[in-house]
Amino acid sequence: MQIESTRLGTIEIDKDRIINFPQGIPGFLEEKQFVLIPMGEDNPFFFLHSVTNKDLSFIVIEPHIFFRDYELMLSEELIESLSIDKPEDVAIYTIVTIKDDIKKATTNLQAPIVVNAVKLVAKQYILNDSQYLTRQPLFPQKSNTDEVAVTNEASMSGSGAKEE
Amino acid sequence: MLVLSRKKNQAIRIGEDIEISILSIEGDTVKIGIEAPKKVSILRKELIEEVADANRESAGATVDLKDFKLDK
Numbered sequence: 662m663q664i665e666s667t668r669l670g671t672i673e674i675d676k677d678r679i680i681n682f683p684q685g686i687p688g689f690l691e692e693k694q695f696v697l698i699p700m701g702e703d704n705p706f707f708f709l710h711s712v713t714n715k716d717l718s719f720i721v722i723e724p725h726i727f728f729r730d731y732e733l734m735l736s737e738e739l740i741e742s743l744s745i746d747k748p749e750d751v752a753i754y755t756i757v758t759i760k761d762d763i764k765k766a767t768t769n770l771q772a773p774i775v776v777n778a779v780k781l782v783a784k785q786y787i788l789n790d791s792q793y794l795t796r797q798p799l800f801p802q803k804s805n806t807d808e809v810a811v812t813n814e815a816s817m818s819g820s821g822a823k824e825e
Numbered sequence: 826m827l828v829l830s831r832k833k834n835q836a837i838r839i840g841e842d843i844e845i846s847i848l849s850i851e852g853d854t855v856k857i858g859i860e861a862p863k864k865v866s867i868l869r870k871e872l873i874e875e876v877a878d879a880n881r882e883s884a885g886a887t888v889d890l891k892d893f894k895l896d897k
Contacts (some may be wrong), residue, residue: 686880687873687877688878688881689880700890701891701893703895704891704892704893704895705893706890717884719883719884720886726895737863741864756879756880757886758879758882758883759886759888759890761887762888763893766888769879769880771872771876772876785876787873789868789869795872795876796879
C-alpha cells in the first residue's frame with residue numbers, strides 16, 4: 662500500500678509490516694500505526710513513520726549499534742501486553758532527537774520502543790528507575806572533531822590527568 | 826478533580842486494589858507509598874512529559890540523515 666509522507670513524498674509500504682502501538686506514543690497518543698523505514702544501506706537511522714499522519718515520523722536507531730552494553734528488563738506486564746512468547750521475538754529501538762547538528766544528536770535510552778517483531782505490537786516503555794538518560798548523546802563529544810579532541814587533551818593535562 | 830486532605834500514616838483507596846499512603850511529610854516533600862497491581866503503570870508525571878517532549882523534538886527534526894554512514 663502507499664502512504665503519503667511530508668518528509669519522503671509518496672512511499673510504498675508493506676501493510677503486513679505495520680506495527681501497532683495500541684496506546685500510542687507519549688506526545689502522540691492518537692497515533693497507533695507506524696512503519697519502520699531504513700534511511701539507507703549502512704545507515705543506522707530509521708524513520709518510524711505514522712501510517713495515518715503524513716507529517717509524523719520519528720528518527721530511531723537500534724540502540725545496541727551505538728551502546729553495546731545497553732540492557733533493559735522487560736516487566737511481566739509488558740511481556741504480557743505485547744504477547745511476547747520468546748526473547749528472540751523482541752526488537753528494541755530508541756528515538757533520536759536532533760536539533761541542527763547531528764554531532765549533538767541524543768537518543769532516549771530511558772524510554773525504548775519495545776516491539777514484538779512477530780506480532781507487530783509495540784510500546785514506548787518508560788523505565789522507572791533507570792540508569793539511562795532520556796537524552797543520551799549518540800556520539801562521544803571528544804571524538805567529534807580534531808579541534809575538540811585537542812581541547813580535551815589540553816584540559817586533561819591541565820587537570821593533571823595522566824596519559825593512558 | 827477530587828481533593829482530599831490526609832495526615833501522615835493515613836491512606837486512600839482507589840477502586841478495589843490500589844492504596845496510597847502518606848508515609849512522611851517534610852517541608853514541601855511528601856513521601857507516598859503506593860500499593861497497586863503489577864499491571865498498573867506508575868510513573869513520575871514529569872518523566873512522561875520529558876519523554877513526550879523528546880518525541881515531539883524527534884518528530885520535528887529537519888536534519889537530513891540519508892547520507893549518514895557509521896564509522897566502523
